[in-house]
Amino acid sequence: MTHIKVIIPAYNEALSIGKVVADIPLDLVQEIIVVDNNSTDNTGRVAASAGATVIPEPRQGYGQACLTGIQYARQQSPPPEVIVFMDGDYSDYPEEISLLLQPILTQGADMVIGSRALGVRERGSMTAPQVFGNWLATTLLRHLYHANFTDLGPFRAITTKALVQLNMQDRDYGWTVEMQVKAAKHNLKSVEVPVTYRKRIGVSKVSGTVKGVIMAGYKILWTIGKYYFKK
Template structure:
């Protein structure tokens, strides 16, 4: 029986990228694409709607907040097997969703991380601080939680029921690492697949600023120690 897959795309001022992302998602694979407009001041909402996505509004900024809004909506639908998370900036390759969900469909994993470290990265797609931050965070996860990851990549898939068991709380930069460490604590079957990564469309609101980089790095490390 074909699993019901829904995609959540948090989006803050991504009018130039979100349409490309939606259009390249394999439509035969997914039941619904949900874009959460996270306080955008541009035409993100219109572009996403025109591309065929279900558009939700989360007026308070925060990556985790947007993801939680999407999860609440999916819970109200009541018939989802797998949730895929994907960024709206067109840095990931949406057509690689097949390989991201395959370990779950094959009943070999509960959580699959699309690893940029294992795939091919376009030059300049990740800043040096992003590369270092991922290395540090995954090293701490291995040290304190005994789980081996190579990335905190946003392109990921998880069984819906397992996601609900994680009781996700983080409302901003700690979202991805919270999911991975909680999965480790609950002994979920976690794996990674290689995904390719390119320069994003537009300007990064996190890694593109010193303030954003520092805040994200601090929150990720704080989250890792919080749940030990």
């Protein structure tokens, strides 16, 4: 049986994190890791009550939380063969983890991105800047790296072997695009599958603020350019 862990970076997601953890199919996943990224609410307590392993990470940043979760997961015995990443806001459908795992388990894929662009999105689940930003970033990835992605969606699965090879570094907004850029540069077998997307619970820390949109957009474009000129 393939050993699979889920990592969920979470900051002030007390209203949603319990629902996310409860909907994850335990017949596929051996451990659910919630990285409590210095929340000021009861995110950690709610996640633990729902059955997740909670790892505190006071250094804020989406990428930092993911890196902390990876470090913990790889220290376990046995370490995971596949890691699934997803958000804690209940915008993704946790039961669709099986869709992400199938190409890895049956087709030898190294990484699978859950594409909201290819799937069904609830009206209002993504803002106009998010849709445009995804289009711009994936267009640049296609032209600069010959990588045929349609989304930078956070719902994704990757083999631990491939993840170690990528040597992820970004500690905030550039995490998802760094993974996809490096996957292209390392010629990993990457696949996209359509996923369903709904309105998140609560207000987004990124798309919900002007500052968040600007900072995220800048970091994503900067990351794409950084690795292109680093040939």
